Amino acid sequence: MTTDEAIAFEAAHCAHNYHPLPVVISEGEGAWVTDVEGRRYLDMLSAYSAINFGHRHPALVRAAKEQLDRITLTSRAFHNDRLGQFCSDLARLARHDAVLPMNSGAEGVETAIKVARKWGYERKGVAADEAEIIVCAGNFHGRTTTIISFSDDPLARRGFGPFTPGFRTVPFGDIGALEAAINDRTVAFLVEPIQGEAGVVLPPPGFLQAARDLCSGRGVLFVADEIQSGLGRAGALFACDLVGVQPDIRILGKALGGGILPVSAITADWDVLGVLKPGEHGSTFGGNPLAAAVGIAVVSLLESDGLPERSHRLGARVLDTLRGASLPGVKEIRGSGLWWAVELDGTGRTGRDVSLDLLTRGILAKDTHTWTIRFAPPLTISEPDLAHALATITDVLTTPPRLR
Numbered sequence: 198m199t200t201d202e203a204i205a206f207e208a209a210h211c212a213h214n215y216h217p218l219p220v221v222i223s224e225g226e227g228a229w230v231t232d233v234e235g236r237r238y239l240d241m242l243s244a245y246s247a248i249n250f251g252h253r254h255p256a257l258v259r260a261a262k263e264q265l266d267r268i269t270l271t272s273r274a275f276h277n278d279r280l281g282q283f284c285s286d287l288a289r290l291a292r293h294d295a296v297l298p299m300n301s302g303a304e305g306v307e308t309a310i311k312v313a314r315k316w317g318y319e320r321k322g323v324a325a326d327e328a329e330i331i332v333c334a335g336n337f338h339g340r341t342t343t344i345i346s347f348s349d350d351p352l353a354r355r356g357f358g359p360f361t362p363g364f365r366t367v368p369f370g371d372i373g374a375l376e377a378a379i380n381d382r383t384v385a386f387l388v389e390p391i392q393g394e395a396g397v398v399l400p401p402p403g404f405l406q407a408a409r410d411l412c413s414g415r416g417v418l419f420v421a422d423e424i425q426s427g428l429g430r431a432g433a434l435f436a437c438d439l440v441g442v443q444p445d446i447r448i449l450g451k452a453l454g455g456g457i458l459p460v461s462a463i464t465a466d467w468d469v470l471g472v473l474k475p476g477e478h479g480s481t482f483g484g485n486p487l488a489a490a491v492g493i494a495v496v497s498l499l500e501s502d503g504l505p506e507r508s509h510r511l512g513a514r515v516l517d518t519l520r521g522a523s524l525p526g527v528k529e530i531r532g533s534g535l536w537w538a539v540e541l542d543g544t545g546r547t548g549r550d551v552s553l554d555l556l557t558r559g560i561l562a563k564d565t566h567t568w569t570i571r572f573a574p575p576l577t578i579s580e581p582d583l584a585h586a587l588a589t590i591t592d593v594l595t596t597p598p599r600l601r
């Protein structure tokens with residue numbers, strides 16, 4: 198099949214809930230993918246940080262294959278011999294007592310919301326069904342009905358009401374607004390330490406530490422959604438580590454599944470996670486032996502391969518290079534670790550135009566919110582490949598479209 202044929206075939210049979218770039222990928226290895234016509238591309242998106250370790254990392258594929266030959270799914274009706282190890286390893290990594298495994302990121306967020314509410318009723322004494330959770334403007338936490346209830350993106354919400362109550366929104370980075378929004382019913386502050394989908398938006402210096410202190414002082418759980426920012430992406434194991442903040446609940450996903458299968462989890466201490474009793478929450482696939490085996494290998498990689506430090510070192514170089522280049526039409530370059538965004542000034546090409554231009558030059562990246570292009574290469578990308586990507590990005594941004 199050609200690219201056009203494959204796209205038409207998919208469009209005829211698959212719901213149109215995405216607007217992908219016109220490339221049909223059939224193979225991948227490390228930072229590179231190949232399309233159905235044999236063209237190669239450098240993957241500078243990494244499935245929104247789910248491919249932090251590159252495509253088909255040998256240690257992760259090996260762990261999955263070994264587990265495929267033993268057992269893949271038991272449900273939680275029975276124990277399996279991989280889950281305990283996975284939870285023990287991930288809890289150690291997250292510096293928490295325990296783990297609750299799920300599958301998609303949105304399920305992880307839903308789990309954190311339920312645990313925070315239950316904690317609020319049982320431990321804080323909030324009146325039944327009165328719990329409030331504070332969230333930030335510009336957030337992206339997933340697509341379930343409850344999660345879009347506190348999104349401020351019209352596209353995510355329009356046509357999907359009625360919405361779940363119990364959420365209050367404050368501007369991202371505004372500590373005064375957060376303080377003013379906390380009341381006796383507040384059980385949690387849910388925040389992306391760096392907003393990914395919004396376009397790699399960093400909070401003002403000191404915000405996360407001040408929010409942490411405020412939560413501790415007012416008896417509110419600090420819940421960090423590190424689904425996109427965590428596991429090395431932002432230049433530390435967790436983005437919260439960059440500012441020395443330990444959340445009460447961490448939500449992880451994406452790269453936790455090693456790019457092989459969906460694995461998410463929340464981590465917390467027993468005084469929080471202990472509020473859940475048998476039958477109150479679960480998932481048929483959450484904590485399945487295949488997911489757990491891959492998760493164990495992911496934690497092991499993160500503990501041994503120096504990837505967070507590498508992300509920090511190479512990310513600093515990326516920002517220096519791009520900020521040092523004279524890029525017409527660019528309003529801002531921002532980022533943390535191997536995770537950055539180029540925000541255009543809104544006068545010329547859109548983010549999608551630039552992503553399409555990059556595609557023709559063999560670089561995969563994706564626009565977000567019209568004027569921003571987000572980059573997140575595998576943390577394992579070689580230095581020559583990264584240099585090649587930066588040279589191409591700079592060239593595409595500097596060359597007027599008509600000359601290409």
Ligand SMILES: Cc1ncc(COP(=O)(O)O)c(C=O)c1O
Pocket residue numbers: 245301302303304306337338339340389393394422423424425426450451
């Ligand atoms: C910060 C954050 N939270 C939650 C999610 C939802 O994850 P999933 O798409 O696996 O449901 C995403 C996905 O992009 C995300 O970036």
